[in-house]
Amino acid sequence: MSEFKPEKLTVTYLPPASIFNPIDNRKYTLTHSDTTGELFLSVGCHFDLEKINPSMRDEVLGEWRRDLGQYTLAGTVYVSGGEYVQQLSNxxxxxxxxxxxxALAAMVNGDKGFYTYYPWLLDAPIIVCFESVFPEFQQTLYFGTPRQYLLK
Incomplete structure (x- = not known):
């Protein structure tokens, strides 16, 4: 795994989202540059679709969801919709x-100020859904909590 370097991260808030609002449906769009290693995080009330490269589909999406009073940071990554053979999908x-x-370290640290307003979210579960037409890659995995990714 690559090490998270805060100086390589650029964060953009998409109004009306801000450092403290909203919690429900707060959305993250994380993209990157393969050539420079820079990371780009958009925080908003909607995903930043303009930042997504439709031919690469290597973004990581995340959003805060509330279910029965419990908050979860739900992530999504796109593995394959059938355009990639099984070996490349793997x-x-x-x-x-x-x-x-x-990617999770970039999301958590990029929106660090948010956790000063809502510190209990640092212990919310992070669940990531891998989307694929191949059943072996269509998985939902637990990735700990935001606290694990917060830089000291």
Whole structure:
């Protein structure tokens, strides 16, 4: 896994979202540059679809969801909709699994001020859904809590 470097992260808040609002349906769009290693995080009330490269589909999406009073940071990564053969889908799946801790560290640290207003969310579960037409890659996995990714 690559190490998270805060200086490589650019954060953009999409109004009306701000450092303290909203909690419900707060959405994160994380993209990156393969050439520079820079990470780009958009925080808003909707996903930043303009930042998603439709031919690569290597973004990580996240959102705060509330179910029966329990908050969960729910993530989604796109492995394959059938445009990739099974072997390439496996490679994408393995890369996402390996790099997700870096992506989650970017989301949590990029929105660090949010947790000063809602510190209990640091202990909410992070669940990530891997979307694929191949059943072996269509998985939902637990990735700990935001507290684990917060830089000291």
């Amino acid at each position: 490679v994408r799946f393995m890369i996402f699994k390996k790099e997700l801790p870096l």
